[in-house]
Amino acid sequence: MVKKVFSAVLIEKKRVAEDTYLLKFNSSISISPKPGQFFLVSREVNRTFLKRPISIHYYYADHRHFKLLIRPKGKGTKDIINVKFGEKLEFVGPLGNGFPLVKNKKVALIAGGIGYAPFAFLLRELKNHGNDIDVYYGEKDKKYLVEYWRINGVKYNIFTDNGSFGKKGNPIEYFLQGNYHRIYLCGPEIMYKSYKENFPELLNISYASFERRMACGIGACKGCSIMVNGQFKYVCKDGPVFRMDDVEIL
Numbered sequence: 001m002v003k004k005v006f007s008a009v010l011i012e013k014k015r016v017a018e019d020t021y022l023l024k025f026n027s028s029i030s031i032s033p034k035p036g037q038f039f040l041v042s043r044e045v046n047r048t049f050l051k052r053p054i055s056i057h058y059y060y061a062d063h064r065h066f067k068l069l070i071r072p073k074g075k076g077t078k079d080i081i082n083v084k085f086g087e088k089l090e091f092v093g094p095l096g097n098g099f100p101l102v103k104n105k106k107v108a109l110i111a112g113g114i115g116y117a118p119f120a121f122l123l124r125e126l127k128n129h130g131n132d133i134d135v136y137y138g139e140k141d142k143k144y145l146v147e148y149w150r151i152n153g154v155k156y157n158i159f160t161d162n163g164s165f166g167k168k169g170n171p172i173e174y175f176l177q178g179n180y181h182r183i184y185l186c187g188p189e190i191m192y193k194s195y196k197e198n199f200p201e202l203l204n205i206s207y208a209s210f211e212r213r214m215a216c217g218i219g220a221c222k223g224c225s226i227m228v229n230g231q232f233k234y235v236c237k238d239g240p241v242f243r244m245d246d247v248e249i250l
Helices: 075-081 119-128 189-198 200-205
Strands: 005-017 020-027 038-043 052-055 065-070 088-095 106-112 132-139 155-160 182-186 206-209 225-228 231-234 241-243
Touching: 005 065, 020 075, 038 075, 052 065, 052 075, 065 075, 106 119, 106 189, 119 132, 119 182, 182 189, 182 200, 189 200, 200 206
Parallel strands: 106 132, 106 182, 132 155, 182 206
Antiparallel strands: 005 020, 005 088, 020 065, 038 052, 038 088, 206 241, 225 231
C-alpha cells in the first residue's frame, strides 16, 4: 500500500465546545476521502515521534478543503490544536476503510462523546443519497455538545449523562430499533459493548468505527490489532470501520 503524504495549511480554527476544536485546512494536493477514513497528522514544528490518527470530520467537494474535530487528550493532539494560522501540518492518508453507504433507506447514527467527529461528513453523504436519518448523540454535559444542529432534515435525539441538555442518560438506553436498514456507531468501546448486549439482532446491519493506538497506518507495525471473526486484523488497514457482529469486544 502506497501512503499519500502531503501538507495542508490551517485557514480556520475555533473552539466549538468545551476542550473541543474545529480546524479547517487547505491541502497542497487533491484528496478524495470517504466518510469514516482518517489521517495520520503531525505538526512540522515541535513534531512528536508518532503522528496521531484523526478522523475526517468534514470534506469539501473541491478536493482541497477539509475539517478535523479534535478533543485533545495527550501531548500529540494538544500540539496539533496549537497550530497557527498559515502554518502547515503534515498528513498521511486518507487511510483505512470507511462507512458503507446506502441509498434511499432509513438509517440511524449513534455517537458517544467525541465519537461524533466523523459523522458530519457521513451525514452529508447519507443525505445526498436520499436517506431518512435519525441521530442519537450523547455527551457527558451540554458544554461538550458539538455542531449537531448544522445539517437540516435530520432527526436528532440528544442525551447528556447529567441531564443538562436533552434526556438524561446515554444513547443506548433510549435507542429505538425503528426498522432501520443500517446503523452507524462511533464512540467508546463500552458503548459498543452495551449495544451488542442490548441489540444482538441488529449487529449484522450495524457498523462501528474503532480506535486504537497507531503508528504506521498500513498494518506493518501490528500495534492496532483487533479480533475479527477469530482472526487478528488491524484497525488502521482493515478498519477502522467493522461490522459489529464480526468484532470481539471484551
